[in-house]
Amino acid sequence: MTNAFDYSRKRIAPAKVIRWTLLALGGIAMVMPIVFMLSTSFKWPHEIYNLKIIPDEPTIENYTYVLEDGRFYQWFWNSLVISTITTISAVLFDSIVGYTLCKFRFRGRMIVFVAILSTLMIPTEMLVIPWYLMAKDFGWLNSYWGIMFPGIMTAFGTFLMKQFFESVPNDFLEAARIDGLNEFQIWWSVAMPLVTPALSALAIFVFLGNWTAFIWPLIVTNDPELYTLPVGLTTFSVEQSVEWELIMTGAALATIPTLIVFLVFQRYIIRGVVMTGIKG
Amino acid sequence: MATVELKKLTKSFGKTEVLHGIDLMVEDGEFVVFVGPSGCGKSTTLRLLAGLDEVTSGQILIGGEVVNNLAPKERNIAMVFQNYAIYPHMTVRKNIGFGLRTAKMPKADKEKRIDEVAEILGMTDLLERRPAQLSGGQRQRVAIGRAMVRNPSVFLFDEPLSNLDAQLRTQMRLEIKKLHQDVGTTIIFVTHDQVEAMTLADRIVIMKDGHIQQVGTPSDVFQNPANMFVAQFIGAPSMNMLEGTVIDEGIQLGAGPVIAHKNQFPVDKITVGIRPSALVPATGGAPTLMAGTIAIVEPLGAESLAYVDINGTMVIATVSGRTPPIVGDVLPLTCPPEDIHFFDTASGKALS
Numbered sequence: 089m090t091n092a093f094d095y096s097r098k099r100i101a102p103a104k105v106i107r108w109t110l111l112a113l114g115g116i117a118m119v120m121p122i123v124f125m126l127s128t129s130f131k132w133p134h135e136i137y138n139l140k141i142i143p144d145e146p147t148i149e150n151y152t153y154v155l156e157d158g159r160f161y162q163w164f165w166n167s168l169v170i171s172t173i174t175t176i177s178a179v180l181f182d183s184i185v186g187y188t189l190c191k192f193r194f195r196g197r198m199i200v201f202v203a204i205l206s207t208l209m210i211p212t213e214m215l216v217i218p219w220y221l222m223a224k225d226f227g228w229l230n231s232y233w234g235i236m237f238p239g240i241m242t243a244f245g246t247f248l249m250k251q252f253f254e255s256v257p258n259d260f261l262e263a264a265r266i267d268g269l270n271e272f273q274i275w276w277s278v279a280m281p282l283v284t285p286a287l288s289a290l291a292i293f294v295f296l297g298n299w300t301a302f303i304w305p306l307i308v309t310n311d312p313e314l315y316t317l318p319v320g321l322t323t324f325s326v327e328q329s330v331e332w333e334l335i336m337t338g339a340a341l342a343t344i345p346t347l348i349v350f351l352v353f354q355r356y357i358i359r360g361v362v363m364t365g366i367k368g
Numbered sequence: 369m370a371t372v373e374l375k376k377l378t379k380s381f382g383k384t385e386v387l388h389g390i391d392l393m394v395e396d397g398e399f400v401v402f403v404g405p406s407g408c409g410k411s412t413t414l415r416l417l418a419g420l421d422e423v424t425s426g427q428i429l430i431g432g433e434v435v436n437n438l439a440p441k442e443r444n445i446a447m448v449f450q451n452y453a454i455y456p457h458m459t460v461r462k463n464i465g466f467g468l469r470t471a472k473m474p475k476a477d478k479e480k481r482i483d484e485v486a487e488i489l490g491m492t493d494l495l496e497r498r499p500a501q502l503s504g505g506q507r508q509r510v511a512i513g514r515a516m517v518r519n520p521s522v523f524l525f526d527e528p529l530s531n532l533d534a535q536l537r538t539q540m541r542l543e544i545k546k547l548h549q550d551v552g553t554t555i556i557f558v559t560h561d562q563v564e565a566m567t568l569a570d571r572i573v574i575m576k577d578g579h580i581q582q583v584g585t586p587s588d589v590f591q592n593p594a595n596m597f598v599a600q601f602i603g604a605p606s607m608n609m610l611e612g613t614v615i616d617e618g619i620q621l622g623a624g625p626v627i628a629h630k631n632q633f634p635v636d637k638i639t640v641g642i643r644p645s646a647l648v649p650a651t652g653g654a655p656t657l658m659a660g661t662i663a664i665v666e667p668l669g670a671e672s673l674a675y676v677d678i679n680g681t682m683v684i685a686t687v688s689g690r691t692p693p694i695v696g697d698v699l700p701l702t703c704p705p706e707d708i709h710f711f712d713t714a715s716g717k718a719l720s
Contacts, residue, residue: 269470
């Protein structure tokens with residue numbers, strides 16, 4: 089009797105082999121820094137330049153040290169407050185501006201949109217000087233607001249939300265208009281729930297971006313009480329040496345919230361990115 | 369309930385005028401259907417009525433009050449959209465009750481009203497479902513329920529049945545007609561389907577290129593079309609149109625036959641219109657109006673449509689009986705004189 093599913097005869101296409109090899113290499117390249125971060129966080133200082141993934145003498149001493157250092161909690165709290173407020177703000181402002189640019193016809197609409205989009209082409213490094221001068225003039229240096237203000241609204245988020253709102257049929261909005269809702273209520277109760285995937289994706293992007301932000305928080309604050317996690321972790325580098333094991337431990341701990349956010353919302357991220365692709 | 373009046377209504381988008389001075393009076397409780405091909409301005413008229421677009425000039429009166437400058441919510445109208453526009457993130461109950469959000473009434477009264485509407489529409493069991501769990505017909509019913517819940521003075525329907533399959537469309541058509549009979553609210557209904565227009569309307573408004581071509585009852589526009597456009601747009605299959613010239617004996621058709629006619633016509637070039645339903649085989653001593661060879665037969669069950677070639681011009685005739693006529697046979701045709709329509713070929717207008 090012949091087995092219809094004779095796997096021994098099945099040939100694997102060379103293209104498939106190449107594809108899987110490339111994907112595997114890409115995956116390894118992505119994962120290795122994380123593996124080394126975790127590995128280093130469990131090593132003693134004398135072992136950190138040893139490239140072994142499994143330490144010879146694993147220790148949790150680094151975690152004990154970092155967690156017993158009260159500064160870590162302060163940095164964590166600062167990052168959490170700044171990332172959360174910036175995320176809420178960006179999600180609200182980006183979506184209201186994106187909605188307005190998408191659903192209302194007014195003179196200069198395209199100019200505004202292009203102006204917002206064009207800011208995407210300016211690298212952060214170029215913006216930090218005007219931001220700094222502005223923060224200095226307004227007395228925002230060494231404050232939460234000083235760290236947060238460049239991120240309360242994002243050009244990328246506005247673009248993303250505008251594209252998503254394109255997929256919301258105007259009939260929904262007009263039906264609500266006839267039912268007596270004002271424009272703000274229509275945006276909040278009708279349009280926003282229809283773009284939940286985009287809102288989730290944007291929230292995650294903004295949260296992660298702010299959680300890992302380094303240059304601007306480093307420049308705008310010199311008060312250790314206001315350091316965010318990435319800035320705070322650099323204090324483990326001193327003139328004579330860099331305490332990589334502590335930096336990696338802090339980084340590993342800092343990854344936990346982003347990992348949680350990502351795992352919980354990843355289906356929204358994937359959906360959001362796919363939909364953006366279609367609309368874009 | 370309310371009357372609706374349009375006075376010299378125009379609408380322009382930029383420099384393009386799409387409505388050219390519409391005048392219409394819709395009586396209280398009347399069911400008026402706007403019908404016409406795509407781009408004729410029927411949906412634009414409805415949107416102006418709803419307050420979703422601004423009027424360029426002219427007036428809209430609802431219940432005798434000029435509403436040009438009133439927001440949609442202040443016009444006391446409700447609209448049912450082509451794609452239902454029911455919110456996917458809300459249950460049927462919330463969708464139906466959405467129109468009551470801004471109404472200042474106790475929550476218990478709102479719930480009672482939702483239940484009443486759901487009962488009228490036979491949706492009581494579906495109130496806790498979401499739109500994704502409903503069929504097309506059920507979704508359309510939710511959209512109608514949302515419109516009904518506020519007790520509006522006027523219902524506006526914008527091609528509400530065009531997304532449904534043929535069977536469901538017939539069923540919903542009956543439900544909308546029954547709804548009108550039950551609630552008696554003024555309804556303005558837009559469609560491009562002349563069958564929908566004929567079956568639903570108290571009066572039909574036929575539009576083309578931003579102009580009203582004719583307003584009348586279904587039988588009026590069918591039997592006395594004002595022009596060639598209306599004659600061909602209303603009725604399926606379309607009216608046969610045969611060009612001819614006025615001679616002493618009547619009208620000499622380009623296809624050959626002469627149609628006897630005693631009256632004088634003010635023009636020389638005449639187009640003769642005969643509905644396929646009126647053009648039948650000449651039997652039992654009926655005078656033969658024209659004769660030709662059957663080219664195509666479409667059996668419809670109780671009757672057949674025969675495409676008859678009259679010297680190179682194709683006309684459609686109706687042959688009753690379950691046995692279809694045979695392609696290639698010569699078929700003599702007749703038509704009662706009162707069912708023959710005459711139009712001025714140049715202007716397209718009907719001649720009495």
